[in-house]
Amino acid sequence: MMQTMMQQVSTIAEMRVHLKDARRQGKTIGMVPTMGFLHEGHLSLVKAAREVCDLVVMSIFVNPLQFGPNEDFERYPRDIERDSKMAEEAGVDFLFTPEVSEMYPTPMLTNISVANVTTPLCGASRPGHFDGVSTVVNKLFQIVQPDYAFFGQKDAQQVAVVTQMVHDLSMPVQIVPCPIVREADGLALSSRNVYLSADERTQALVLSQSLRQAEEWLSEGVALSTIKDRITQMISEKPLADIDYVEILSYPALTPMAQETAGQTIIIALAVRFGKTRLIDNTITSIK
Amino acid sequence: MMQTMMQQVSTIAEMRVHLKDARRQGKTIGMVPTMGFLHEGHLSLVKAAREVCDLVVMSIFVNPLQFGPNEDFERYPRDIERDSKMAEEAGVDFLFTPEVSEMYPTPMLTNISVANVTTPLCGASRPGHFDGVSTVVNKLFQIVQPDYAFFGQKDAQQVAVVTQMVHDLSMPVQIVPCPIVREADGLALSSRNVYLSADERTQALVLSQSLRQAEEWLSEGVALSTIKDRITQMISEKPLADIDYVEILSYPALTPMAQETAGQTIIIALAVRFGKTRLIDNTITSIK
Numbered sequence: 001m002m003q004t005m006m007q008q009v010s011t012i013a014e015m016r017v018h019l020k021d022a023r024r025q026g027k028t029i030g031m032v033p034t035m036g037f038l039h040e041g042h043l044s045l046v047k048a049a050r051e052v053c054d055l056v057v058m059s060i061f062v063n064p065l066q067f068g069p070n071e072d073f074e075r076y077p078r079d080i081e082r083d084s085k086m087a088e089e090a091g092v093d094f095l096f097t098p099e100v101s102e103m104y105p106t107p108m109l110t111n112i113s114v115a116n117v118t119t120p121l122c123g124a125s126r127p128g129h130f131d132g133v134s135t136v137v138n139k140l141f142q143i144v145q146p147d148y149a150f151f152g153q154k155d156a157q158q159v160a161v162v163t164q165m166v167h168d169l170s171m172p173v174q175i176v177p178c179p180i181v182r183e184a185d186g187l188a189l190s191s192r193n194v195y196l197s198a199d200e201r202t203q204a205l206v207l208s209q210s211l212r213q214a215e216e217w218l219s220e221g222v223a224l225s226t227i228k229d230r231i232t233q234m235i236s237e238k239p240l241a242d243i244d245y246v247e248i249l250s251y252p253a254l255t256p257m258a259q260e261t262a263g264q265t266i267i268i269a270l271a272v273r274f275g276k277t278r279l280i281d282n283t284i285t286s287i288k
Numbered sequence: 289m290m291q292t293m294m295q296q297v298s299t300i301a302e303m304r305v306h307l308k309d310a311r312r313q314g315k316t317i318g319m320v321p322t323m324g325f326l327h328e329g330h331l332s333l334v335k336a337a338r339e340v341c342d343l344v345v346m347s348i349f350v351n352p353l354q355f356g357p358n359e360d361f362e363r364y365p366r367d368i369e370r371d372s373k374m375a376e377e378a379g380v381d382f383l384f385t386p387e388v389s390e391m392y393p394t395p396m397l398t399n400i401s402v403a404n405v406t407t408p409l410c411g412a413s414r415p416g417h418f419d420g421v422s423t424v425v426n427k428l429f430q431i432v433q434p435d436y437a438f439f440g441q442k443d444a445q446q447v448a449v450v451t452q453m454v455h456d457l458s459m460p461v462q463i464v465p466c467p468i469v470r471e472a473d474g475l476a477l478s479s480r481n482v483y484l485s486a487d488e489r490t491q492a493l494v495l496s497q498s499l500r501q502a503e504e505w506l507s508e509g510v511a512l513s514t515i516k517d518r519i520t521q522m523i524s525e526k527p528l529a530d531i532d533y534v535e536i537l538s539y540p541a542l543t544p545m546a547q548e549t550a551g552q553t554i555i556i557a558l559a560v561r562f563g564k565t566r567l568i569d570n571t572i573t574s575i576k
Binding site: 012016106108109110111112113114115116117134135138139142143145164165167168169170171172 | 300304394396397398399400401402403404405422423426427430431433452453455456457458459460
C-alpha cells in the first residue's frame with residue numbers, strides 16, 4: 001500500500017512552491033480553510049474535497065481580523081498536534097499553518113467587505129467579523145489558488161458572504177457548501193462546544209430541537225412569524241440560554257421576506273449564548 | 289515573417305479559456321489594465337510587458353466604480369476601433385474589452401479598500417475613487433491571473449494602492465511601475481488632455497515646469513515647505529489654473545514627513561483643474 005505523508009507548511013512561499021508543482025502536473029486543488037481544533041465537521045469537508053480533487057490543502061489559522069475586541073481570539077481552543085494527526089488520517093495532503101506574523105507581517109491596510117448579506121444575523125452581532133472573514137479567505141485563496149473550496153453550512157452566512165465575494169470578484173474557485181455535522185443528540189459540532197459546562201451542554205440541545213420543530217411546523221403550514229415566536233419561546237424556557245437572534249430570512253440573499261411564497265429557500269438561523277459561549281445553528285429549507 | 293494577430297475578447301469566460309491554454313504551455317502573462325483612449329503612455333507599458341512576458345493582455349474598461357457622481361464617467365473619451373489598432377501594432381496578444389454588464393452583471397456588493405495610502409492626494413479629492421480602483425484591479429487580476437502587471441507612474445498613488453493591496457492579500461502578481469511619458473513640451477500624457485482648450489493646454493505646461501523647478505530647488509537644498517509654497521505660487525499665476533492640491537509626501541507610504549532626511553524617497557504631486565479638466569502630475573525623487 002502506498003500512502004503519501006501529509007506535509008505541514010507554515011510559510012506562504014513554501015506553500016506556493018508545492019502547489020505550483022501540483023498545478024503544473026494538472027492536479028485539481030481542493031481547499032478546506034479552518035481555524036483548527038478539528039472535529040468531524042471539518043473532516044467531512046476533507047472527505048468532500050477528496051471526492052472531487054486530486055490534492056487537498058487544509059489551512060489552520062485563527063484569524064485575528066475576524067474577532068472583535070471583546071471576543072475569544074486569545075482563548076479560542078488550539079491543539080495543532082492533535083489537528084495534524086486528524087488531518088493526516090483524513091487524507092489532507094498539505095496542512096498550511098501560518099503564524100499571524102506570516103499572514104500579516106505588516107499592518108493589514110487592505111479590507112474586503114461584502115454589503116447586504118453581512119447586514120443581518122452574525123453581521124449585526126459581530127461588527128467587522130465578516131470583513132475579517134472575506135479578507136482572510138481572499139488572501140488564503142491567493143496563496144493556495146484552489147479550484148474548489150469547502151465550507152460547512154453551520155456558518156451559513158459565511159458561505160453566503162464568501163460565495164458573493166467569489167462571484168463579485170470573478171475569483172477562479174468553486175465554493176462547495178457542505179451539510180452541518182451533528183452529535184448523536186443533535187448538537188451541531190463546533191470547536192467552541194468545549195467551552196460548555198455539563199448543564200450548558202444539555203440545555204444547548206434546544207437549538208437543534210427547536211430547528212427540528214420548526215421544520216415540522218413549516219410542513220404543517222404554520223406562518224413564519226408564528227414559527228419565529230414559538231422558537232423564541234422554546235429557547236427562552238432554558239434558564240441558561242441568552243438569545244442573540246432568532247431569524248427567518250431568504251437564503252442566500254439573507255433578506256426579510258415581504259411575502260411567503262411556496263418553494264422559496266429560507267434559512268432559520270439561531271445564535272444563543274450559554275454563559276460566555278455563543279453558539280449558532282441553522283437549517284436551510286423551503287416554504288411548503 | 290510570422291506575426292500572430294491580436295484577439296479581442298469581451299467575456300470573462302472566453303478570456304479564461306485562452307489564458308488557461310497559455311498557462312498550460314508555461315507562458316508568462318503580462319497585463320496592462322487601462323481605461324482605453326490609448327496614448328504613448330499606455331504603449332510604453334505594453335513595450336515593458338513585451339520585454340518580460342511571453343504574452344501580453346491589455347484590458348480596456350472604463351470602470352464606473354472609480355468615478356464619483358459628479359465626475360466624467362459618461363463623457364470619458366472612448367474610441368475602441370482606434371485603440372484596437374494601436375494595441376495590435378504595439379504587440380498586445382489579447383485585448384480584453386468587457387462591457388459594464390459583463391464585469392458587474394449583478395449589483396457589486398464586494399468592496400476592497402486600502403487604508404492610509406488612499407487618505408491624501410486624489411484620495412482626499414475623489415472619495416471612493418481608490419476603492420473602485422482596488423476592487424476592479426483585484427477582479428481583473430482574478431480573471432487574467434497575470435504574472436506581471438504594468439502601471440504608469442503618472443498615477444503614482446494608484447501604483448501605491450495596488451502594490452499595497454497585492455502585498456496585503458499575497459496576490460501572485462508582480463506590480464511593475466513604469467515612468468511617466470510626456471509630450472515634447474513636457475505635458476504628461478493623459479486621455480483627459482483631449483478635453484483641454486488651446487489656452488488651457490498652454491497654461492497646463494506649468495505642471496511639468498514647476499516639477500522640474502522643484503527638482504532644481506531640491507538639489508540646491510531648499511526646504512520642502514518652501515518648495516511647496518513656490519510651486520503653489522507658480523501655478524497660481526496661471527489665470528486658468530485652479531489648484532486641487534500641491535503636496536510633498538514620503539513615497540510609497542504617502543505620509544507627511546516629520547523631518548527631512550537625506551536619501552528619503554519623496555513624491556511631489558500636483559492636481560490642478562483647467563476648466564472642467566482635472567490634470568495630475570508628479571515626480572518621484574529623493575531628498576538630497
